[in-house]
Amino acid sequence: MKPSTVTETDIQAAADTLLAEGRAGTVRPTVSALAARAGITRPTLYRNYPALIDKFLTEAATATIQRATRSRPGGNDQLNERITKLRTGNPATAPASRPLRGTHPPHHHRKRQTPHRTQPHRRSNHHQSQQPR
Template sequence: MTTPTPPQSQLQAVAAEVLAHARETGIRATVTSLAQYAGITRPTLYRNHPGLVQQFLADAAQSAAELSPRPSRSSSNDELRERNTRLREENRQLRLHLDHYEEHIRRLTIENTRLQAAVAGHVSDLSTHRHQRMINDIR
């Protein structure tokens, strides 16, 4: 059994309520939400009240445009300039960090080479010691 379609005046009141709720919450008003509030299916709404649906969609689009106005071209350009300036500064800071890390790596490499040379004269090679020990154990 199908649910009877509410009269046009009742649907207009429900549509106004859905649009008001959408404005208050910032949530987009949809035909699906209108159908749910009215207690009917979307296809029934489209089939029996196409003019109401078109008016509802136009009103919903206008409400959405009022809630989020598009930025002007100049403000968009200003935002891009600010972003580029911020990114340039960040890039400069990263390059500075990179230079510092390169210098640290250079110093560590020099110190490592110096330590290896100093230790090389004082440490005996364990592989030859192990080899000699194996020979002695075999005898």
């Protein structure tokens, strides 16, 4: 289609087709793909049809999220059950009946191991600015 003959209806039809393919997982619904389907450039699409772009991006994000979180038969349940078993079998993540004490010494009881200075720090002559001669 020529840019001068592309209508809002044409772009909406291309968007609907692209979104359906995106839900099926065959293509990734992007603005670039929409522009290519409509036969126009991305800047032309953004400049002339900003409302369609907003609607398309919202629907594309929703389709992507739905596809990513689509429940597989028993897949999520089995995964959650396995994670629960691993957590309860691991003492680090199992719920403790009482807080663990004495496993790590508190940091405030450690002595600082910095050298003790007996004389104040002196600046060397190297850092002092020299006056012009």
